[in-house]
Amino acid sequence: MGEQGRYLPECPEMSEVVRKLTEEYGGHVIFSRESEVYIEVPRHELKDVAKYLYSSGAFLKTCAAVDERPLNRSFALYHIFGMDSKGYDVIVKVSAPEDDAWVPSTVDVVPAADWCELEARDMVGIELKGRRLVRRLVLPEDWPEDIHPLRKEVPHDFRPPSVKAESEFRPPERGIPIGPYHPVLHEPEYFELLVEGETVVDVYYRGFHVHRGIEKLGESPRFTYQKIPFLAERICGICGFVHSTCAIMAMEKAAGIRPPERAEFIRTIVLELERIHSHLLWVGVAAHVLGYDAGFMHTWRVREPVMILSELITGSRKTYGLNLVGGVRRDIDKDKMEKIMKTLDRVEKEFKELANLLVSVPQIRRRAQGTGVLTRSEARALSVVGPVARASGLYRDVRKDYPYLAYKEASFKVPLYTEGDNLARVLVRVEEVFESISIIKQLLDKLPGGPIMHEKCSAIIPVDELIPPGKYAVAAIEAPRGEDVHFLMTGEGRPYRWRVRAPTYQNIPALRPMLRGDPLADAPLTIASIDPCFSCTDRALVIDVRTGRARTIKLWDGGVGTCRL
Amino acid sequence: MSIMKLLSIAAKAKVVTRRYPFEPPVVTEGFRGKIEVDPKLCWGCGVCTRICPPNALTLKKREDGTLVLSYFMGRCIFCGMCAEVCPRGAITVTKEFELASLTAEDLVRDVKHDVVRCRICGRVIGPTVEIREATKSVGGAEAKYYDLCPECRKLVVARGIMTKVGVRP
Numbered sequence: 001m002g003e004q005g006r007y008l009p010e011c012p013e014m015s016e017v018v019r020k021l022t023e024e025y026g027g028h029v030i031f032s033r034e035s036e037v038y039i040e041v042p043r044h045e046l047k048d049v050a051k052y053l054y055s056s057g058a059f060l061k062t063c064a065a066v067d068e069r070p071l072n073r074s075f076a077l078y079h080i081f082g083m084d085s086k087g088y089d090v091i092v093k094v095s096a097p098e099d100d101a102w103v104p105s106t107v108d109v110v111p112a113a114d115w116c117e118l119e120a121r122d123m124v125g126i127e128l129k130g131r132r133l134v135r136r137l138v139l140p141e142d143w144p145e146d147i148h149p150l151r152k153e154v155p156h157d158f159r160p161p162s163v164k165a166e167s168e169f170r171p172p173e174r175g176i177p178i179g180p181y182h183p184v185l186h187e188p189e190y191f192e193l194l195v196e197g198e199t200v201v202d203v204y205y206r207g208f209h210v211h212r213g214i215e216k217l218g219e220s221p222r223f224t225y226q227k228i229p230f231l232a233e234r235i236c237g238i239c240g241f242v243h244s245t246c247a248i249m250a251m252e253k254a255a256g257i258r259p260p261e262r263a264e265f266i267r268t269i270v271l272e273l274e275r276i277h278s279h280l281l282w283v284g285v286a287a288h289v290l291g292y293d294a295g296f297m298h299t300w301r302v303r304e305p306v307m308i309l310s311e312l313i314t315g316s317r318k319t320y321g322l323n324l325v326g327g328v329r330r331d332i333d334k335d336k337m338e339k340i341m342k343t344l345d346r347v348e349k350e351f352k353e354l355a356n357l358l359v360s361v362p363q364i365r366r367r368a369q370g371t372g373v374l375t376r377s378e379a380r381a382l383s384v385v386g387p388v389a390r391a392s393g394l395y396r397d398v399r400k401d402y403p404y405l406a407y408k409e410a411s412f413k414v415p416l417y418t419e420g421d422n423l424a425r426v427l428v429r430v431e432e433v434f435e436s437i438s439i440i441k442q443l444l445d446k447l448p449g450g451p452i453m454h455e456k457c458s459a460i461i462p463v464d465e466l467i468p469p470g471k472y473a474v475a476a477i478e479a480p481r482g483e484d485v486h487f488l489m490t491g492e493g494r495p496y497r498w499r500v501r502a503p504t505y506q507n508i509p510a511l512r513p514m515l516r517g518d519p520l521a522d523a524p525l526t527i528a529s530i531d532p533c534f535s536c537t538d539r540a541l542v543i544d545v546r547t548g549r550a551r552t553i554k555l556w557d558g559g560v561g562t563c564r565l
Numbered sequence: 566m567s568i569m570k571l572l573s574i575a576a577k578a579k580v581v582t583r584r585y586p587f588e589p590p591v592v593t594e595g596f597r598g599k600i601e602v603d604p605k606l607c608w609g610c611g612v613c614t615r616i617c618p619p620n621a622l623t624l625k626k627r628e629d630g631t632l633v634l635s636y637f638m639g640r641c642i643f644c645g646m647c648a649e650v651c652p653r654g655a656i657t658v659t660k661e662f663e664l665a666s667l668t669a670e671d672l673v674r675d676v677k678h679d680v681v682r683c684r685i686c687g688r689v690i691g692p693t694v695e696i697r698e699a700t701k702s703v704g705g706a707e708a709k710y711y712d713l714c715p716e717c718r719k720l721v722v723a724r725g726i727m728t729k730v731g732v733r734p
Binding site: 226227230231234294298301304308311312313314315316319321329330353354356357360361362459460 | 567570571574575578581591592593594595596597616618619642643644645646649650
């Protein structure tokens with residue numbers, strides 16, 4: 001593991017990037033370890049640095065704003081660039097003094113930075129220079145101008161008074177609303193589709209209605225490192241184990257410990273089980289959206305044994321509570337192994353039959369083929385992740401690019417399609433189910449012996465002492481919906497900053513190119529085709545403002561606000 | 566064509582919906598439901614309240630001088646961490662999950678503990694059982710100070726030493 005202020009020269013590409021950033025752009029390395037290097041650059045160089053990295057094959061994972069005033073009287077913005085093909089991350093830090101809090105916007109050169117920049121502005125109050133469109137993304141319209149929830153002086157349970165809403169960006173025309181409550185959207189989000197006749201010409205999106213303040217809560221005295229996995233698990237109702245594992249991987253990196261091999265295998269097995277049930281759920285929902293409810297019912301019938309299996313292994317159908325820093329809480333014994341094998345055989349057989357049927361139904365093929373197309377270059381520009389990327393010919397999979405846990409031990413294919421339409425996204429997920437089944441079987445065969453918990457950790461020992469303050473860590477996991485990223489900056493006994501970037505956060509901006517030019521009737525399927533998970537995407541607000549009650553509710557200023565709790 | 570395939574799949578699957586609640590629910594042996602605290606084993610030390618992620622377990626001081634370990638199922642996430650850390654093995658995880666009730670009080674389980682008060686200043690030192698058992702394991706000269714709070718204990722011990730060496734306290 002690298003030391004502060006030194007980078008590891010073993011990786012030649014990494015040292016080339018480090019050399020370029022330090023020599024040509026005046027940066028300096030602040031921290032590094034095996035697959036991460038943290039470089040601070042002067043803020044006026046940020047745009048050039050971002051351009052250089054993005055054009056040399058890096059994807060933008062996300063950016064994270066941190067209020068570092070208690071440490072060094074400035075705000076900081078960390079851009080996490082993932083060099084997928086090389087398997088390491090370059091984290092570019094820029095600082096802005098507290099009395100002159102701005103950073104240059106990189107949206108022109110890195111379109112994928114759109115959302116996270118706006119989030120930095122909302123949550124930490126960093127102004128963006130050189131950006132044409134500045135609007136609120138996360139905070140509701142009636143939130144006071146000068147309160148930024150992730151600043152350190154704002155208490156985690158603070159509830160500001162509601163102020164009169166203004167300054168919201170709106171498209172000039174009125175479109176067709178989808179949401180905040182709509183049968184296709186299983187969570188409240190709002191899309192407005194501008195149409196010409198039957199054709200969608202533009203999309204306006206307003207989300208973040210279900211923000212729960214999880215990141216802020218993680219920094220509050222209410223939580224410790226030991227409790228955070230349980231909190232992280234509640235970020236998402238479907239890929240909860242992904243989030244808890246990802247948060248734990250970041251903490252373990254910061255602590256410099258590696259869980260025993262057996263624990264890594266068990267985590268991987270459960271992660272793949274989660275992918276199976278998530279994809280089966282999605283295939284069912286897609287059938288339902290297309291009006292093929294028989295397909296929906298049968299897919300969920302096939303899925304049910306996987307849920308029961310999850311409960312047997314972990315103790316719960318969802319929110320497994322299996323993970324702790326340093327290992328897992330439950331072992332997989334002989335009896336459970338047999339049951340897993342038996343269930344997987346059955347699911348494989350039944351789903352094969354069902355999937356063959358589903359993709360051959362002519363109505364489904366006709367609705368899915370050629371609709372919601374996302375081209376490869378659009379996918380690349382927006383750094384989309386997961387099945388959405390792989391259906392557009394973009395070979396991205398964290399399991400292959402940054403092998404973590406036990407994925408090196410299993411051989412598996414990454415399904416890739418180039419059509420970029422809804423059918424391709426269906427097929428990618430269907431194939432991934434079978435790959436996941438094969439991964440679990442391989443891992444069960446190879447399951448090594450030994451303990452399931454690191455010797456320094458247990459439920460009783462507080463792990464706080466193992467994780468020193470002032471460390472950084474980035475962890476990424478291939479969730480069923482794509483790459484999930486957790487950025488951690490450690491503090492005293494709890495995170496100083498914990499940034500969660502769920503896959504849907506990266507994929508929603510891609511809906512705009514997908515929906516444009518398509519018939520209106522295909523919009524619901526296309527929206528569903530990214531497998532949106534809104535509670536993951538909206539994770540970080542500290543609100544309980546009840547608004548829009550006294551006012552007349554209009555489409556724009558009330559309709560969006562009323563579903564907020 | 567595809568309709569025939571679907572029919573054959575449906576015929577094979579038959580009816581899968583269970584007649585719950587008229588037949589027992591499917592709960593595997595790994596399932597974690599609500600917890601039960603054994604009042605006979607619990608000492609009231611409060612380790613479980615510190616590990617509990619959602620603060621479903623709390624240790625409260627009542628006005629009447631008792632200490633109450635309160636379990637509120639409405640907040641519980643059924644992770645079972647409390648059972649793992651309990652030094653007395655007083656907490657068991659059951660398979661019970663049908664907890665719905667019309668009143669919130671039904672979701673609370675309290676374990677009451679009497680407390681030892683300092684015999685000099687009257688301050689609450691801790692739960693009686695915990696103090697008694699701890700005193701047993703310490704034994705010897707320490708045992709006679711079991712009902713003194715740390716401050717009063719310091720004073721008493723200091724006075725004892727001063728009297729022994731002949732200094733007037």
